[in-house]
Amino acid sequence: MRAVAALLLLPAVLAAGVSSPQPLSPFSFYNLSTPLSGPCDICTGPDGALWVQNILVDKIARVDPATGDVEEYSIPYTSPPLNASLLSGFTGGRTASACAIRPGNDGNIYAVSGIRNQFLRINVTTRKIDVFTPTPYNPLGDVQPFNDLIACPNGMFFSQTTANVISHFNYASEIFTTYLLPTPLSAALGMIYFKDYLWFAELLGNKIGRLDPNDSSITEYPLTLSLLGPAVFRAALSNPDRVCFTAFLAGANGCLNINTGEIEVYPNTGLLPELSLPSENAKDEREGYEDIIYYSTATQNYINILNATSGEIFNIDEPDTLLAEPLSLPIYLDIGINYGPGDAVWFTQATENRVGRYCLGMSC
Template sequence: MSGPQFQSQSQSKPQFTLDVRTVSDGEAGPYALTTGPDGALWFTLVHAGRIGRLVPGGEVTSHRLDPASGPTVITPGPDGALWFTEYRAHRIGRITTDGAVSGFALPTPECGPFGIAAGPDGALWFTETAADRIGRITVDGDVTEFPLPVAGAFPSAIAAGGDGGMWFALNQANALGRIGMDGAVELHPLPTPDAAPVGVAAGPDGAVWFVEIAAGQVGRRTPDGKITEFPLPDRAARPHAVTVADDGTAWFTEWGGNRVGSVTPNGAVATYDLPVPRSEPHGIAVGPDGALWAALETGDLVRVAPA
């Protein structure tokens, strides 16, 4: 059932209404979400080992996986199914829109797959946090792994860029990475030391946005290589995930600040308190209804739309 609504009272920033929808108990852990090809929100329940589905305004359904698999990030695939990482089972999973689940073991043991995104080549690309590798899996399940040129980098989120490559955050190497469709890897260090980037997303203008969980900043890298970092009002907010709306505005979650926020391409920052205390917001995505949706580990999804 829907929860309370909250409206920002500040007159100096755009007004948004936050509507909370409970989708699980507080132990299941909604973690990441995405819009599927069926016009529904699909989300991972990392602690419960389930994949959930919600059509805005409709009922919640969920599909069982191995309870200990740890489904983490989920994304639409080029085959009309949803693909997700199983962080604890070290597998890549696939679920069709009618709920049929399958999975693929990865060649490297204990590799810790985390981020996943469809590439321009018709395959899925993913990060291996514990193995310093980027993986590629075809829709038939063929896996190729590409080693990174740095050890202990902890690659996390990954996204398709507008330049034909895949961009990813190197949390412990303080850099962004890019891998081409030929497997060639480039590293792009960040200006702020020990910023610990986690989330990454590509904008419609070809810029790559990222969040720095340890520095309390949101960053933007233009196609010509210029990096700009935008400090958040609360530098201890621990921004976690980022997505980009159609107008080029980046939206992010503040895992430590219990907020969602936005940054325009010209650097205007706004943040919005979440109506659920200590909700631990993780993933964020544009929903099928055009609103922003975020996953709260308390068992809720929150919808963010203009007031």
């Protein structure tokens, strides 16, 4: 099935009767300079580069897909209550444990700073990183390191899991607005902005939430145990309109029809799929592949491919995997996955301290 998936997804190599050579391997890897960085989340920047948020070191990395050059930029260390810059040498530069980075609609990139409960803006031209502290400041906002953020027309929404709130950062005013979630201890995590609403996953509440920015109302959709632990939204589909998410604790993926409320369940396949820990997903942006979703599995070294129309799931093995499942050996700890830059799927390998690229065609 894995070979079939590769054949289905790779474009034809013949054009006008002329054969176009394929590379020996569709995989390429880019190592980070700082040891034990723990690359975690990734996104495509407005500059066409791949941007990386590390979980084990307080740095943002940039990969130039054309040259393969990797640059790293240190996140300024500030005291959150005062938002005052401090020297970070005594911290070892490893005090954030952050794992979320997304492009804004204003030409910048935004990221979170994990357990510091702060918010980052990255200028892709100057590489300057500004640090913002949400107000009112809550030191318990993200005492565990995972939260998420997403762009909307006038700013960025981001989750504060242990504070049980969602916040909004306005691009122009730089003012924060906070929305308290109706379900206690729901642990809002992943989010996506689609059809004028913010959709978010409640990891512990086991619900999907919908926030209306116009009136601040929140609607919740309960999930069954077959979608236990909804984690990350990175895919929105049309015809019908659906938002799709990973179910971290169930070894599955789900899609919510935003018009009917119907919820589809896509269980993982293979040996002990409940141990696979689906983490992030990404939608294919090519014409004709609108229902293809890629997703990572933290304990299995696969590029997983879900056809959200047929329900079929295929897997592509990552190089040098000795045992693929139920737990891969060695475990690469894949978390981040992204379609693009280029005609490619990018992914992180935290234990290998690198990001990978899987070419889908000749233009990656």
